[in-house]
Amino acid sequence: MSTAAAIPQSRPLSDSEVEGPVLKKPRLDKEILVEEKAATPDALETVLKEDSEVVVPLEDAQPRHGKVAKHKKKKRKEPPLPEPCSAADVLYQEIRALLGEDVVDEVTKSGGAFQPPFEYGEELVVKIENIGSGGSGIALAPQEKGPWAVVVPFALSGETARVRIVKSDRMHSIATPLEILTKNAELRNDSRVQCKYFGSCGGCQYQMLSGETQLNLKRDVIIRAFKIYSKLPESSVPEIGSTVESPLVYAYRTKITPHFERPPKWAKKNEVKPGEQPPWLKIGFNMTSSNSTMDIEECPISTPILNERYKSDRKDIIQNIFSYKKGVSLMYRDSLDPSFDAEKMMSPPIDKLSEAFTRHVCITDQKGSAREMVGDYLFEYNAGGFFQNNNSVLPLLVDYVRDLISTMEYPATSGHPTHLVDTYCGAGLFAISLASAFNKVAGIELSQSSIKSAKRNAKLNSIPDEKISFLSGEAQNIFAAVKDFPADKTVVVIDPPRKGCDDLFLKQLLQFRPSTVVYISCNVHTQARDVGVIVRETEKDDEGRRYKLESLRGFDLFPQTAHVESAALLRLY
Ligand SMILES: C[S@@+](CC[C@H](N)C(=O)[O-])C[C@H]1O[C@@H](n2cnc3c(N)ncnc32)[C@H](O)[C@@H]1O
Numbered sequence: 001m002s003t004a005a006a007i008p009q010s011r012p013l014s015d016s017e018v019e020g021p022v023l024k025k026p027r028l029d030k031e032i033l034v035e036e037k038a039a040t041p042d043a044l045e046t047v048l049k050e051d052s053e054v055v056v057p058l059e060d061a062q063p064r065h066g067k068v069a070k071h072k073k074k075k076r077k078e079p080p081l082p083e084p085c086s087a088a089d090v091l092y093q094e095i096r097a098l099l100g101e102d103v104v105d106e107v108t109k110s111g112g113a114f115q116p117p118f119e120y121g122e123e124l125v126v127k128i129e130n131i132g133s134g135g136s137g138i139a140l141a142p143q144e145k146g147p148w149a150v151v152v153p154f155a156l157s158g159e160t161a162r163v164r165i166v167k168s169d170r171m172h173s174i175a176t177p178l179e180i181l182t183k184n185a186e187l188r189n190d191s192r193v194q195c196k197y198f199g200s201c202g203g204c205q206y207q208m209l210s211g212e213t214q215l216n217l218k219r220d221v222i223i224r225a226f227k228i229y230s231k232l233p234e235s236s237v238p239e240i241g242s243t244v245e246s247p248l249v250y251a252y253r254t255k256i257t258p259h260f261e262r263p264p265k266w267a268k269k270n271e272v273k274p275g276e277q278p279p280w281l282k283i284g285f286n287m288t289s290s291n292s293t294m295d296i297e298e299c300p301i302s303t304p305i306l307n308e309r310y311k312s313d314r315k316d317i318i319q320n321i322f323s324y325k326k327g328v329s330l331m332y333r334d335s336l337d338p339s340f341d342a343e344k345m346m347s348p349p350i351d352k353l354s355e356a357f358t359r360h361v362c363i364t365d366q367k368g369s370a371r372e373m374v375g376d377y378l379f380e381y382n383a384g385g386f387f388q389n390n391n392s393v394l395p396l397l398v399d400y401v402r403d404l405i406s407t408m409e410y411p412a413t414s415g416h417p418t419h420l421v422d423t424y425c426g427a428g429l430f431a432i433s434l435a436s437a438f439n440k441v442a443g444i445e446l447s448q449s450s451i452k453s454a455k456r457n458a459k460l461n462s463i464p465d466e467k468i469s470f471l472s473g474e475a476q477n478i479f480a481a482v483k484d485f486p487a488d489k490t491v492v493v494i495d496p497p498r499k500g501c502d503d504l505f506l507k508q509l510l511q512f513r514p515s516t517v518v519y520i521s522c523n524v525h526t527q528a529r530d531v532g533v534i535v536r537e538t539e540k541d542d543e544g545r546r547y548k549l550e551s552l553r554g555f556d557l558f559p560q561t562a563h564v565e566s567a568a569l570l571r572l573y
Contacts, residue, residue: 135562500526
């Protein structure tokens with residue numbers, strides 16, 4: 001019989017390992033679950049009951065019936081504005097745009113920004129005005145309630161929905177949809193939904209939409225992000241290309257981190273039948289609009305091998321739950337079978353149809369080694385470290401960057417770039433995949449274990465030591481190390497974590513001033529902010545050369561969710 005010890009017990013991910021879309025915590029992959037059917041009113045009703053036990057309305061929130069100016073209550077100190085570019089800030093900016101900036105400023109001045117015009121649990125009917133960048137519908141509160149927004153997950157623009165208020169925050173309340181009264185028949189088709197937890201789980205927002213609609217919405221997110229955060233005039237932002245579709249739109253996710261809590265103190269072992277899941281035990285991901293864990297048996301956007309192992313581990317956890325003294329965050333990583341000799345795999349003749357290249361396993365040890373092919377390149381990395389989570393679309397992203405760089409026209413004075421700098425390089429994805437187009441390549445990364453992997457990956461992919469080097473450290477340190485790289489023949493790839501680049505990095509980049517910058521990001525809002533800084537800073541310099549944002553395009557690394565990866569290219573003129 002398997003024991004609790006057989007189940008991997010992982011620590012929470014560190015900041016530097018954060019990948020892909022994370023909104024509140026650096027644990028991106030918290031897809032959430034509930035045992036009810038997909039987005040039916042009944043299901044939502046049930047979820048709400050569960051949710052209402054845990055969602056605490058804002059402490060300070062007092063019902064604010066009536067108009068803006070009449071706030072007799074003693075003013076309390078309001079929380080500071082959300083961190084710029086955070087998910088909360090993006091939503092707040094979208095709410096400001098919807099309600100009107102002047103109106104929001106007036107309400108804020110009069111102390112009403114945290115005084116919702118609703119009671120917790122109140123039901124009402126709203127009409128959705130638009131879909132926010134986080135994927136939720138945003139509605140105006142009924143007129144008699146004053147200026148206030150209602151954010152409704154899983155509701156689409158043009159729909160009317162009966163909703164129940166579950167939370168309130170600055171200038172908005174969050175409401176669970178109980179019933180979609182008028183559907184947006186053009187966009188919504190609930191038969192597309194492939195997950196029984198959809199509508200309750202916080203992982204996916206878009207399963208009821210066609211692939212095309214999802215791609216269009218993601219393009220809109222990029223447009224809005226550059227409008228709000230780049231601070232560039234419209235004329236400086238190019239036409240944004242259509243979002244590149246992921247070949248796999250389900251079963252694509254190669255890493256998940258479900259979690260569960262230890263038994264509550266009041267739970268008694270002798271009251272739980274062996275092998276039966278007690279109602280208080282939830283193993284899974286976070287629910288939408290809440291931090292509570294939902295019990296989830298499988299996740300259809302994740303690869304089959306992850307689901308298979310997760311399901312079997314769940315049985316062991318249930319069986320042995322009383323042996324856990326702490327909550328646990330699990331990790332499941334899809335990998336090519338690492339028992340094959342990687343050097344042999346990559347020595348010609350390479351047989352990509354052999355078992356070594358096709359047999360997948362699930363790695364659960366954070367420190368274990370995982371590997372996967374991206375196009376013709378093999379990458380090994382720490383299973384708990386950073387690697388992109390959708391392998392099916394990665395070759396398209398890498399090819400796109402390669403083609404952009406190689407097909408561009410370069411000034412006769414400098415000619416085609418010969419040097420590449422990959423900043424925030426992880427296990428060397430861009431440095432190694434693009435190396436063949438350059439004479440010299442350098443990469444930098446904070447995580448020492450990722451740098452170790454990058455060095456090994458360069459060898460595995462037969463890139464000579466004289467050509468490629470990797471440095472571990474803060475991204476900005478690379479500029480001191482590549483002093484011999486000719487700036488007018490250098491491409492710098494930037495692929496930072498969600499928080500984007502810090503000032504020191506941008507300052508050093510601008511000092512180095514490479515001919516081309518490719519900025520890739522899973523957070524288009526910090527990308528827009530940083531690209532704006534790069535362009536505007538060079539504009540300040542009357543004499544000097546300036547960066548122009550030449551192309552901008554989204555990649556659907558996260559189908560069924562509202563997240564988008566975006567690639568921007570800047571050229572120096
Ligand atoms: C989004 S990942 C990109 C990794 C790689 N480009 C890829 O696609 O696989 C961001 C990487 O930046 C690293 N990182 C975070 N902060 C950093 C810093 N200040 N300097 C250098 N690297 C950093 C993280 O460890 C992570 O590997």
